Amino acid sequence: xxxxxxxxxxxxxxxxxxxxxxxxxxxxxxxxxxxxxxxxxxxxxxxxxxxxxxxxxxxxxxxxxxxxxxxxxxxxxxxxxxxxxxxxxxxxxxxxxxxxxxxxxxxxxxxxxxxxxxxxxxxxxxxxxxxxxxxxxxxxxxxxxxxxxxxx
Amino acid sequence: xxxxxxxxxxxxxxxxxxxxxxxxxxxxxxxxxxxxxxxxxxxxxxxxxxxxxxxxxxxxxxxxxxxxxxxxxxxxxxxxxxxxxxxxxxxxxxxxxxxxxxxxxxxxxxxxxxxxxxxxxxxxxxxxxxxxxxxxxxxxxxxxxxxxxxxxxxxxxxxxxxxxxxxxxxxxxxxxxxxxxxxxxxxxxxxxxxxxxxxxxxxxxxxxxxxxxxxxxxxxxxxxxxxxxxxxxxxxxxxxxxxxxxxxxxxxxxxxxxxxxxxxxxxxxxxxxxxxxxxxxxxxxxxxxxxxxxxxxxxxxxxxxxxxxxxxxxxxxxxxxxxxxxxxxxxxxxxxxxxxxxxxxxxxxxxxxxxxxxxxxxxxxxxxxxxxxxxxxxxxxxxxxxxxxxxxxxxxxxxxxxxxxxxxxxxxxxxxxxxxxxxx
Numbered sequence: 001x002x003x004x005x006x007x008x009x010x011x012x013x014x015x016x017x018x019x020x021x022x023x024x025x026x027x028x029x030x031x032x033x034x035x036x037x038x039x040x041x042x043x044x045x046x047x048x049x050x051x052x053x054x055x056x057x058x059x060x061x062x063x064x065x066x067x068x069x070x071x072x073x074x075x076x077x078x079x080x081x082x083x084x085x086x087x088x089x090x091x092x093x094x095x096x097x098x099x100x101x102x103x104x105x106x107x108x109x110x111x112x113x114x115x116x117x118x119x120x121x122x123x124x125x126x127x128x129x130x131x132x133x134x135x136x137x138x139x140x141x142x143x144x145x146x147x148x149x150x151x152x
Numbered sequence: 153x154x155x156x157x158x159x160x161x162x163x164x165x166x167x168x169x170x171x172x173x174x175x176x177x178x179x180x181x182x183x184x185x186x187x188x189x190x191x192x193x194x195x196x197x198x199x200x201x202x203x204x205x206x207x208x209x210x211x212x213x214x215x216x217x218x219x220x221x222x223x224x225x226x227x228x229x230x231x232x233x234x235x236x237x238x239x240x241x242x243x244x245x246x247x248x249x250x251x252x253x254x255x256x257x258x259x260x261x262x263x264x265x266x267x268x269x270x271x272x273x274x275x276x277x278x279x280x281x282x283x284x285x286x287x288x289x290x291x292x293x294x295x296x297x298x299x300x301x302x303x304x305x306x307x308x309x310x311x312x313x314x315x316x317x318x319x320x321x322x323x324x325x326x327x328x329x330x331x332x333x334x335x336x337x338x339x340x341x342x343x344x345x346x347x348x349x350x351x352x353x354x355x356x357x358x359x360x361x362x363x364x365x366x367x368x369x370x371x372x373x374x375x376x377x378x379x380x381x382x383x384x385x386x387x388x389x390x391x392x393x394x395x396x397x398x399x400x401x402x403x404x405x406x407x408x409x410x411x412x413x414x415x416x417x418x419x420x421x422x423x424x425x426x427x428x429x430x431x432x433x434x435x436x437x438x439x440x441x442x443x444x445x446x447x448x449x450x451x452x453x454x455x456x457x458x459x460x461x462x463x464x465x466x467x468x469x470x471x472x473x474x475x476x477x478x479x480x481x482x483x484x485x486x487x488x489x490x491x492x493x494x495x496x497x498x499x500x501x502x503x504x505x506x507x508x509x510x511x512x513x514x515x516x517x518x519x520x521x522x523x524x525x526x527x528x529x530x531x532x533x534x535x536x537x538x539x540x541x542x543x544x545x546x547x548x549x550x551x552x553x554x555x556x557x558x559x560x561x562x563x564x565x566x567x568x569x570x571x572x573x574x575x576x
Contacts, residue, residue, distance in 0.1 A: 021373045023232075029490065029504045030304070030494050
């Protein structure tokens with residue numbers, strides 16, 4: 001069993017090589033040494049896909065258009081109940097801040113206007129928390145007398 | 153029977169003289185801590201190091217200031233060959249020393265030295281196999297030493313630093329890159345089986361010693377990792393040291409069994425299945441990228457639409473751009489595959505800009521210190537001519553350029569000459 005654990009540990013927690021040197025990646029595009037940052041790309045592998053365009057369809061659905069920027073055929077994907085856009089009261093500025101500044105947003109102005117008119121619904125989690133706090137206060141009040149003997 | 157026991161006792165005793173219990177535990181703790189605390193990017197499997205990294209970055213910052221007196225700018229992050237990583241090694245060394253002493257003092261009999269050595273070897277062998285698979289496939293599929301980018305091809309050799317020159321040299325030869333990859337994949341495969349582990353470890357030691365020397369000699373910033381991998385290969389070899397000495401130095405044909413042979417019993421079915429699963433996970437993680445992208449030869453991978461080198465032939469419109477300076481000073485423009493536009497000036501100096509090539513719009517957006525610039529690009533592919541145009545402050549700027557056929561460059565010619573007669 002120990003052997004098995006060792007085998008699993010050896011790959012489960014220590015996977016992949018060091019990011020291939022970011023320094024090489026930086027120099028590959030003639031980056032000056034003074035401009036080097038850790039935020040730069042790693043050296044190898046395909047470049048990541050970019051979010052070209054987001055099109056608002058309805059309160060529950062959007063279209064994502066992504067590409068590698070190769071002149072490749074862009075990939076379209078219809079997303080329902082996207083975690084970003086299904087948040088009530090979210091503004092266009094907030095949505096834009098989550099994406100690169102080259103991403104084009106189509107139709108989101110209308111959505112933002114609609115969201116402003118709508119009152120945000122109270123969060124379910126908040127309701128649970130409120131219920132729990134009320135229960136704790138009520139319980140302490142009802143059983144408080146019985147618990148007082150603990151102080152003696 | 154008695155003589156066998158006596159023999160085993162003498163072997164164990166000599167082992168302890170070679171590798172003391174303390175040193176063994178020190179290495180075991182150090183390797184485990186390094187494994188758990190240094191973050192590594194992964195495609196599929198989790199990386200524990202990413203969880204602990206903030207703690208150790210904070211420790212690096214504190215220690216740099218209070219213990220080492222580093223007050224200037226430095227990189228505390230645990231990334232390849234950063235000051236933070238070297239500090240982390242010192243910290244891990246100290247923590248490992250402390251923990252191994254506690255282990256030796258209070259829990260020495262919990263696990264026998266032989267078992268620790270066996271587990272350490274097994275752990276090191278699988279870890280090493282993983283790295284060798286990872287780097288081996290990257291070379292075979294031409295992802296590590298990729299085809300040089302256009303801007304590198306037009307940089308005079310004297311202006312390249314040693315590391316990017318090495319990358320460019322190896323990247324220009326497909327067959328050598330594949331050969332280097334195969335040299336790493338073979339020991340990786342051999343390390344997975346106990347029957348072939350010795351041979352695999354010997355090969356891995358040779359390969360990794362060479363890699364370390366290359367990294368030191370060409371100033372490639374993977375020095376710590378390559379030294380660590382070499383250490384792992386040594387740890388895999390240590391239990392075989394008697395056999396190696398007997399074979400290479402004493403010319404002894406009666407080679408004794410290695411020190412941890414008693415732990416290597418035939419596996420049960422469950423153990424075999426688990427071993428296969430682990431090996432499968434290693435291969436899955438190593439190969440995921442290539443199957444996911446379908447890119448098994450990066451030299452042939454599709455480049456961005458306008459990728460390449462362009463010589464400026466004429467300028468029209470305004471002569472001086474607020475963002476890019478004098479247009480007459482621009483000699484070439486390069487489009488880099490990872491989203492960069494690089495401008496080469498007449499004096500040979502380069503300026504790179506982060507860029508985005510839209511997949512559905514014919515334009516390139518580049519970011520400079522003052523903001524964003526949208527370049528419209530119109531090309532006559534038959535003539536290999538293009539026009540880069542943009543507007544700044546309602547003023548028009550145009551660069552007429554001619555695309556250079558990179559495949560015609562001598563470095564990228566698929567040349568093989570068996571005899572010198574082929575040259576004339």
